[in-house]
Amino acid sequence: MKRILLRGDNNAQHVQEFLECHPHALRAGESPAANISGAAETVAEELAFGLENRGVAREDMQVRVLTAARTLGIEDVLERNPLQLSGGQTQRVAIAALLALGDAxxxxxxPLQGLDANGRQQVLSAFSTYPHDIMWSTPTRCGADELETATEVIDTGSPMKTVETPTVPWQIEPATLKANLDLYHPRSGQSKRLSPHQQLLTKISLTTSDGEVLVVRGENGSGKTTLLRTLAGLLPTYGGQVTVTGQEVAALRPPERVQRVSLASQHPRYQILTTSVADEVRAGRAADPSYTHALCEAAGLGEELGANPYDLTLSQQQMLATICALTPQPSVLLLDEPSASLNAYDTERLLALIGEFTAHGGNVICASHDEEFIAAIATRQIILSTTIS
Incomplete structure (x- = not known):
């Protein structure tokens, strides 16, 4: 069987050729959440959804669902609501649903976007034994494991250019973030089989100071996104508090809050508010137009100001989300899997932006599985070791 890896982001021609050869191929898009049906209460029902539509016998369906779940290590979330999983867990559920069908x-x-090391290994192992041809794409650097899994590698990226140090007129107020809290995973809209809230981590205590890059690590489902959203004041703390230079984040009005701490999520499409890149950046209410223009140039979006953000590549959307989080000139920048969907050129741009932001007194808290990216930016690391099940 062919296992074709597209390395880069100019894939349209190769995808078209694959579909011409395999018109009945099963597809999963670049956004994990968009691959979930929304019609199932539990992950088990999500994996069975396609099988039910094909009239597969119940006994066979149960076997195929359990086999796919074991293959990708998601047995522990079979009774969870698929719309309430972490990004990496959602990715594995979407792929498992296709593996359960297994007939095309x-x-x-x-498909490896946002996966921890274990999830990555499980997905690549499944690719190696899948009984039909597979084509998958990655916009980022490829690990040796991915290259070894592929029977053919096609480079589709643009030639690398030199990334210049961004000339952004930073006006950052250096600050210290302190957090002492218990963390809960929200369950609104969850399956009725689950309690309203589930305690995830207790007695979290962390402090960051200006110029620091703190990387938060942990398996898919360990609470990295929940932690970042809590630090940003988007989720309640339930106990304890988060402060920036003595001010409690949760007590601040939103315009004041984002000047202290601002988050760029791992799903940039869900943050889009307007119909042009220029308006999207201006929505952050930066006082100085020259600052927002410089951010766009530093992110490689200077020629895309009139473009609809939905028409950008995923890599460009991630860069847009990052500079939108920087627009209010926060003291603390929170980044959730910021390099997962970036091409090589935008990765270099992001590294340059982070370097300049911290050099001017900002501090960064970043959740990531990207070992190479972590090595390039981290001044300190913490590991979250509890996984929701």
């Missing part, structure tokens, strides 16, 4: 070639966009 696969065409997958960025």
């Amino acid at each position: 070639p696969l065409l997958l966009e960025h």
Whole structure:
């Protein structure tokens, strides 16, 4: 069987050729959440959804669902609501649903995006034994494991250019973030089989200071996104508090809060508010137009100001989300899997932006599985070791 890896982000021609050869291929797009049906209460029902539509016998369906779940290590979330999982867990559920069908070639966009090391190994192992052709794409650097899994590698990226140090007129107020809290995973809209809230981590205590890059690590489902959203004041703390230079984040009005701490999420499409890149950046209410223009140039979006953000590549959307989080000139920048969907050129741009932001007194808290990216930015690391099940 062919296992074709597209390395880069100019894949349209190769995808078209694959579909011409395999018109009945099963597809999963680049956004994990968009691959979930929304019609199932539990992950088990989500994995069975396609099988039910094909009239597969109940006994066979149960076997195929359990086999797919074991293959990708998601047995512990079978009774969870698929719309309430972490990004990496959602990715594995979407792929497992296709593996359960198992009767056609696969065409997958960025299937390793946001996966921890174990999830990555499980997905690549499944690719190696899948009984039909597979084509998948990755916009980022490829690990040796991915290259070894592929029977053919096609480079589709643009030639690398030199990334210049951004000339952004930073006006950052250096600050210290302190957090002492218990963390809960929200369950609104969850399956009725689950309690309203589930305690995730207790007695979290962390402090960051100006110029620091703190990387938060942990398996998929360990609470990295929940922690970042809590630090940003988007989720309640339930106990304890988060302060920036003595001010409690949760007590601040939103315009004041984002000047202290600002978050760029791992799902940039869900943050889009307007119909042009220029308006999207201006929505952050930066006082100085020259500052927002410089941010756009530093992010490689200077020629895309009139473009609809939905028409950008996923890599460009992630860069847009990052500079939108920087627009209010926060003291603390929170980044959730910021490099997961970036091409090589935008990764260099992001590294340059982070370097300049911290050099001017800002501090960064970043959740990531990207070992190379972590090595390039981290001044300190913490590991979250509890996984929701």
